[in-house]
Amino acid sequence: MTDPAKTPDFPILEAQSEVKGEVPNTYWKMVWYHFKKRKLAVIGLWVTMFLFLVAVFASWLASDKPIFFYHGGKVYFPVFSDVDKVGPFVWKDLKKKAPFIYQHVTGKEDAIAIWPLVKYSPTEYNLLEYLAPPDARHWFGTDDSGRDVLSRMIHGSRVSLKVGFVAVGISLIIGIWLGALAGYFGGWTDIVISRVIEIMLTIPTFFLIIAIISVKGSSIYNIMVVIGLTGWMGVARFVRAEFLKLKQLDFITALRALGASNKRIIFMHMLPNAMAPVLVSAVFGIAGAILTESSLSFLGFGVQPPTPSWGDILSQSRNYIEFAWWLTIFPGFAIFMSITAYNLVGEGLRDAMDPRLFR
Amino acid sequence: MTAYLVKRLLQIIPTMLGITLITFVIIHLAPGDPAMLKLQMGKGEGTLGEKAFSEQIIQQTKELYGLDKPLPIQYLRWVQRIFTLDFGFSFKDHRNVWEKISERLPITIQLNIISIFLVYLIAIPCGIYSSTHTGSITDNILTVGFFLLYSLPNFWVAMLLIMLLGGGDFWDVFPVYGISSIGSETMRLLPWLLDRMWHMVLPVVCLTYGGLAYLSRLTRASMLEVIREDYVRTARAKGLSERVVIFKHAFRNALLPLITLFAFLLPSMFGGSVIIESIFSVPGMGQLGFEAVLSRDFPVIMAITAISAFLTLIGLLISDILYAALDPRIKLE
DSSP: OOOTTTTTOOOOOOOOOOOOOOOOSSHHHHHHHHHHHHHHHHHHHHHHHHHOOOOOTTHHBBOOSSSSSETEEESSSGGGGGGGHHHHHHHGOOOEEEETTTEEEEEEEEEEEESBOOOOTTTOOOOOGGTSSSSSSSOOOTTTSSSSSSHHHHHHHHHHHHHHHHHHHHHHHHHHHHHHHHHOOOOOHHHHHHHHHHHHHSSHHHHHHHHHHHHOOOOHHHHHHHHHSSSHHHHHHHHHHHHHHTTTTTTHHHHHHHHHHHHHHIIIIIIITTHHHHHHHHHHHHHHHHHHHHHHHHTTOOSOSSOOOOOOOOOOHHGGGGOHHHHHHHHHHHHHHHHHHHHHHHHHHHHHHTTTTTO | OHHHHHHHHHHHHHHHHHHHHHHHHTTTTTTOOOOHHHHHHHHHOOOOOGGGHHHHHHHHHHHTTTTTOOOOHHHHHHHHHHHTOOOOOOOOOOOOOHHHHHHHHHHHHHHHHHHHHHHHHHHHHHHHHHTTTTTHHHHHHOOOOOHHHHSSSSHHHHHHHHHHHHHHSBOOOSSSSSOOHHHHHHGGGGHHHHHHHHHHHHHHHHHHHHHHHHHHHHHHHHHHHTTTTTHHHHHHHTOOOOIIIIIIIIIIHHHHHHHHHHHHHHHHHHHHHHHHHHHHTOSHHHHHHHHHTTTTTTHHHHHHHHHHHHHHHHHHHHHHHHHHHHHHSSSOO
16 A cells, blocks of 8 residues: 555554545545554554543442442442442441342341442552552552552542643643634734743743642642643644644635634634644643653652542552562553553554655 | 854843743742741741741841842842852752752753763664664564653653662662762772763663654654655665665755754753652752752742753754754855
């Protein structure tokens, strides 16, 4: 199909399977068609969707309260949000009847509960079991307070993804705005905005982030905002470049001749055509934001306990690094896997949208 | 060339002003009064009682540091002082900030320069090889390998290296603390140098591996574009050996994007330094910065931000000059 010697393609994402049917005719369908051909990119996409589902259904996957509970004629579902209605109930006495299903029969009290995959909550600690290596009960071991690592990791994915998406959202808003203004109006606006971009690029970003977080406090909202405020430069430059290219085209001149307002031209006509590099930048941005958030948690500037975060587990493992390998390997691998997945999707998108690959 | 140089140096000034402005603004986001903070630092940690000091002392401190003047004036005075490298005194131990930084700056610069050098040294040959053997197994392995390396979080890699190579269950090959062993002052030059290098291996590896992916890919892409050009075909038709064609003709023309990358490697290295230096207890600027952030030592934070940014600008300038020097097509005004 494409001759490798002719195209600056990367073997990692070479087209590995032909997709049946004709090449579709709308831009995004075409992009999707070419994206699907790269197996690794599709795997990346699956992994990101898996992560998203894990984050959304974290409480269903790991909690110390059952999902479904039947007791005294009443059904509670899902329990972890209805705990008050259930009242105090000793979950631990229930005996295992089938995988995930526990039953407790004492005279008239009959209770059935269906448990989530991991029967521990991220904050439930048991000092008797601290620093236990992985075994049948704690599949990923426990940390130094006896908290189950797998449960913390599942709930930690929520933090990572929240920060990733919101931070990138903020940086997109800022970046698209500034890039569009700079590209469309040119002149002094362009000079000033390009200067600002250059300044923000020269300031050491990570150091700036920890400085701001230390001053403003390390709540998850501050983290999201700060990462967003320091990551918009790439998007701005891409949008600016696209706008500079688009400005020359005839249809923009025609729009102006028709008397369209600047606002209309920018938002309804130019921006939709400039989205391609923005999307790629956004996906890579999510990977970067996940990395930054876990670095911050690692250094202690991330979300505060008891909220679990992958970087947080890793920072704990620093103290026990000689023997508690499970504290280092599992969360680190989770971070690595998420970043790789988003990078793969970003790469796949970039190659799918690259007009230079002869097709 | 001189005119270009002067023009570029002049361009640095507004950028530096912008950087100092942003740094200044950020520090003053801090809740609380800098004068109060300074007094509290002096008194010790913990007490946040606002009534702990009489009004007079607070007022005097403010006047002493010029904090009672409006903010723009404070900013101008700060910029003025920076020109004479007077960054003030650290809140933590009242030492001259510039002294503290200049003690540590050489180490950070050493680590970063060695890293960048290694990145170029490893990535460029790999990129050239990949471009001449596209689709081969080696090319695939290199690309996939570098991609995975790029995705690894650097603090995780640091910890894995410590776990595997720095003592513990597996091998104990490299030291994990500091930059020299105990008693290093008494060593002669060569053992001291070797000891230093031995200590630097792990931090440098952590700083280096991430940049390999980008640079090797850029080299590969750049080379592939150049190899398609007609003059390469001509060189081959002339009967020149492949080696000469690749290295003398293709590579030199593919070099340009790699130079511009140098400008972007520097800021990322400074940022990475903070984490790596903290993990390996390397007494460099990154660690100083981290400690300063932990102890809210604002003069040091501002100074480090300004100095790192300035060094990055110098890096940009160097890469621009190299670019202009290498490409005769660029006219220097």
